[in-house]
Amino acid sequence: MDYRKNAPLIAAIAIPILMIIFVAVAIYVPGLFKHPTYSFLYAEGYTSGIYEVKNGTIAKVEYDERTQNYYKNREEVKLYLYDVAKDQAREISLEDAAKLSLDTSRIALDGFTIAQGRRTSLFDSNDGRNLFAINGSVSKELNVGIRNYSFTFLGWIK
Secondary structure, eight states: OTTTTTHHHEEEEEEEHHHHHHHHHHHHHHHOOOOOOOOOEEESOOOOOEEETTEEEEEEOOHHHHHHHHHTTTTOOOEEEEEETEEEEEOOHHHHTTTEEEESSBBTTTTEEEEEEEOOOOOOOOTEEEEEEEEEEEEEEEOOOOOOOOOEEEEOOO
C-alpha cells in the first residue's frame, strides 16, 4: 500500500481523532489532581430562619411565639458534617456544630464551591439531589444523598 498516495485521506481521518483526544485530555487531566480539601457543614430540612452563623459559630435563632408556631409543623432540621477526606457526611448535633469554626463564604480557600446539581442518564434521573464540589472546570460529585431538595450550605470548617 502506498501511504504517500493516501496521505490526505489518512490526515483527514487522523486530525479530527487527535483533536478529540487532545480536548478530552485537556478537560479530564486537571480533575485528576484537584480535590477539595475543606470539609463543610450543611443542614437538611426546612431551614429558612432556623439557624444562623455569626462570627464563625452556628446558633439556633430564637423567635417570638407566633413565628415559632409557624415553624413548629415543619420537617425537623438535621445538621450534617461532610468530611472530604472520607467522602461522606454524618449527622451532628447543634452542640457539636457550635464547637466548629465556620467560614460562610461561598468559595473555600482551595477554590472549591458547593453546588446542587442534576445528574441524569437515559434511564435514571436524580432531579437535583446531587451535590458537586466545583473549581473552575473541575467538578467532583460528593457522596451525599439529599432527600428532598432541602440542602442549605452553612459554612466551611476552618
